[in-house]
Amino acid sequence: MSTHAITVETEYGVPTVALHTDIFARVVKSVSQVKGLAEAPKAFVPQPVMGKSDAELKEYVYGNDPVTGVPVMQEIIEGLTQGLGMAAASGGTESTPRLVDPDTEENLHQRFLENRWTDMLPIILPTEERVAEMLAHTSHAADEVVGRMQPTHNRGFWEYTVEKVAVNAVMSGARPEYFPVILALAASGVTSRGSTSSSAAGMVVVNGPIRHEIDMNCGIGALGPYNHANATIGRAYSLLSQNLQGGSVPGETYMGSQGNNSAYNGMTFAENEERSPWEPLHVQKGFKPEDSTVSVFWGGRSHTFCLGLRETHWRAHVAQMLQGIDTTTSPVFLLDPITARQFVERGDFDTKEKLIHWAWETAKMPAAEYWDLQLVQNYVYPRATFGEEPMASKLKAAPDELIHMFNEDAIEVVVVGGETNGYWQIQGTRYNKTVSVDDWR
Amino acid sequence: MDGVDTPTKSGSLITVHNPVGYPPKVSAKTAAPRLDSLDGKIVYLVDCRFDDSIKLLKQIEGWFADLMPSVETRIISLNNTYQKDDPETWKEIQAKGDGAIFGVGH
Numbered sequence: 110m111s112t113h114a115i116t117v118e119t120e121y122g123v124p125t126v127a128l129h130t131d132i133f134a135r136v137v138k139s140v141s142q143v144k145g146l147a148e149a150p151k152a153f154v155p156q157p158v159m160g161k162s163d164a165e166l167k168e169y170v171y172g173n174d175p176v177t178g179v180p181v182m183q184e185i186i187e188g189l190t191q192g193l194g195m196a197a198a199s200g201g202t203e204s205t206p207r208l209v210d211p212d213t214e215e216n217l218h219q220r221f222l223e224n225r226w227t228d229m230l231p232i233i234l235p236t237e238e239r240v241a242e243m244l245a246h247t248s249h250a251a252d253e254v255v256g257r258m259q260p261t262h263n264r265g266f267w268e269y270t271v272e273k274v275a276v277n278a279v280m281s282g283a284r285p286e287y288f289p290v291i292l293a294l295a296a297s298g299v300t301s302r303g304s305t306s307s308s309a310a311g312m313v314v315v316n317g318p319i320r321h322e323i324d325m326n327c328g329i330g331a332l333g334p335y336n337h338a339n340a341t342i343g344r345a346y347s348l349l350s351q352n353l354q355g356g357s358v359p360g361e362t363y364m365g366s367q368g369n370n371s372a373y374n375g376m377t378f379a380e381n382e383e384r385s386p387w388e389p390l391h392v393q394k395g396f397k398p399e400d401s402t403v404s405v406f407w408g409g410r411s412h413t414f415c416l417g418l419r420e421t422h423w424r425a426h427v428a429q430m431l432q433g434i435d436t437t438t439s440p441v442f443l444l445d446p447i448t449a450r451q452f453v454e455r456g457d458f459d460t461k462e463k464l465i466h467w468a469w470e471t472a473k474m475p476a477a478e479y480w481d482l483q484l485v486q487n488y489v490y491p492r493a494t495f496g497e498e499p500m501a502s503k504l505k506a507a508p509d510e511l512i513h514m515f516n517e518d519a520i521e522v523v524v525v526g527g528e529t530n531g532y533w534q535i536q537g538t539r540y541n542k543t544v545s546v547d548d549w550r
Numbered sequence: 551m552d553g554v555d556t557p558t559k560s561g562s563l564i565t566v567h568n569p570v571g572y573p574p575k576v577s578a579k580t581a582a583p584r585l586d587s588l589d590g591k592i593v594y595l596v597d598c599r600f601d602d603s604i605k606l607l608k609q610i611e612g613w614f615a616d617l618m619p620s621v622e623t624r625i626i627s628l629n630n631t632y633q634k635d636d637p638e639t640w641k642e643i644q645a646k647g648d649g650a651i652f653g654v655g656h
Contacts, residue, residue: 110598110632110655113640117652119579121644128606128653137655145579158654159601163609170609182613189593189649190585205570211563226569235567258571262633267571276567353571483601491599491631 111137111151112263115144125149126188130156131175135361136304143265150188152181159483207272208237221280225358228347228373232280243275246288247549251275255295258354260304260362269295269353277352281345287323287338290315292549293403294346295353299541301375302350302357303407307484308365310409311350311375312441312538313343314523316391317401319546320379327379329527332443334374343374371409376536378525384446385524386453387461394543401546406521408438408538417531418451424471431472431514434537437484439519440468441536445526448533461522469517477508588621591648595625596639598632603654610651 114127129137131153141149153176154169161169174181209217217234221227233239244251249271257266274295278288294301294313301311315325326336334340351357382389382398391402413433415426434440442464444452458464479485493500499516506512521540526532585591593614595607607625614621624647628636632655643650 110652113596113598113628113632113636114650114652115579116635117640117643117650118582121640122582123644123647123650124582124584125650125652127655128610128651129655133655143574143576145577146581149581154606154654157601158603158606161602161605163605166606166609167612169606170613182610182617185610185651186588186618189651190587204572206568209566209568211565213561214564217564217566221569234564235569237565237567240567265574265576267573269571272567273569273571276569279567280569348569352569355571355573487600488631491628495630497630 111140111149112144115141115146115149118149119146124189126185127151128181128185129153130158132156132360133364134176136364139361140263144263150184152184152188153177154181225356226352227280228344228351230373232348233282235276235279239279240272240275243278243283243285243288244272246285247271247292249292249549255292256298258298258300258350260300260302260354260357264304264355264362267353267355269349273353274349277349278345281341281348283341283345284323284337287342287345289546289549290319290323290338290342290401290403291345291349293544293546294342294405295349296549297403297405297542297544299405299407300350300354301346301405301407302354302363302372304357304362304364306364306366307410308367308369309407310369310371311346312371312406312409312536313346313375313377314390314404314406314525315342315377315379315402315546316382316389316404317396317546318399319401320382322401325379327381327525328384329529331378331381331525331527332376339377339379340374343377346375346377347372369409376409381446381524381526384449384528386446386449386459387522387524390521390523391543393461396543396545402543403546404543405541406441406536406538407541408435409536410438411435411537412534414532414534417448417533418455420455423451423455427468428471430535431468432474434472434514434535435484436479436482436514437488438537438539439515439521440472441520441538441540442468442522442533443526443536444522444524444533445528445531446524447526447528447531449522449524451531464522465520466517468520469513469515472514473511474514475508476503476506476510476512479503479512479514585649588618588649590620592622592624592646594643594647594650595623596643596650596652597625597627598652598655599628600632600654606654607651610653 251272356362
């Protein structure tokens, strides 16, 4: 909201006041600074607004701003009529130093912790020697810009170089031979540590020969803490996301209400291509089988699991699982090879696309229930009313008409697991992009 | 690189890299001139379509009707989610409004 208010204020010449809930006070201050108008008029009401009665909201409006103690409406009226004038924010042009002031190892660990440059677990200090060793495992120059990231929309993109990525890779404990994979993740520009109040986390699928070159795990325990490459590549992606986007600090650059444990390493694993009955994910996305890639996802808030596919009622069971996935991301089937083969046998899905199509057709709910979901109200309904398809067509459905919960092209299937049993799961997470690892060797 | 070694003897000074990226360059902006008063003015109440924000804006609309009836308020909803720019709405506010209250942000 601050961004829009500042746009109207500074580009359209109309005085504005932006009204927020108090929990976002530090975020609003930060956004206003980044947008070049630190003193942009603002007022706050208590959190939450959602679900409050008219009487409660009236109390908010007639009451005091919980941040300043000033009556809310007084702040609003004064914001439109007083102060500010031609005041302008100072530009934040200071850049980031390359090195930290020399200190003892113990003090540096403490400084990294206090500066919130870690994930609160011990890190490897990024000495010049260690960073140089990491940099030796890519052909790219240390000062080459890899990409830009921001914690959420309108926060302002921070930029980073190969060297900055190497620093975070060292901190994670990653081995230098993993560096091209970590650079590819950084090059995605997709943060693994976004600020959303919904507490999302990233997910990473690695495909191609690099999986074996660096001994990644796609079998038993692939999604867990049992493999050095899986663990530290994911942690590197997490650390570089928080540090290269300008922070992931609760109340300021991180607003996830509950947080997400997957954020420690972004659920990083390799696809079990050798045991899969289908083509691997990166080939689906246009790469060759011999290419090495990373595919990044964002979500990880909903999750359901099952054991195998029973002969009689498997369709109903999967349909029930799909009902548990949040509608604003998408179902991503993570299938042990045993279950992947069962889908082929029971459903005649000899391609991933056939399974995806069936899942899309299966996942439906009454239109009235769908549109009443708060997440749909926030993120889908506005787009539907703007005429964006296929949301706009869904909006025409009668209240009791069954409509699709997801877009077919957003459903994904990945094979992973070691065949100790046919357990499988659906993650609610959204595919974002696939990036070449080979380009970063 | 697995963290089993230490970079130097405890107590001696060492130099390490700063892990933070480079911030965006911020261009300072100038605010719009403020209004002398709200009497007879048109104030847009801009609904960001997030978490029942329009319900709070209706209470603000009611406050103006009760206590500053000389102000005309107009509730307008963004054409899309709050994540997207909405020049069409901004142009309407510029053409027809004197001020705008945006809510409810997060």
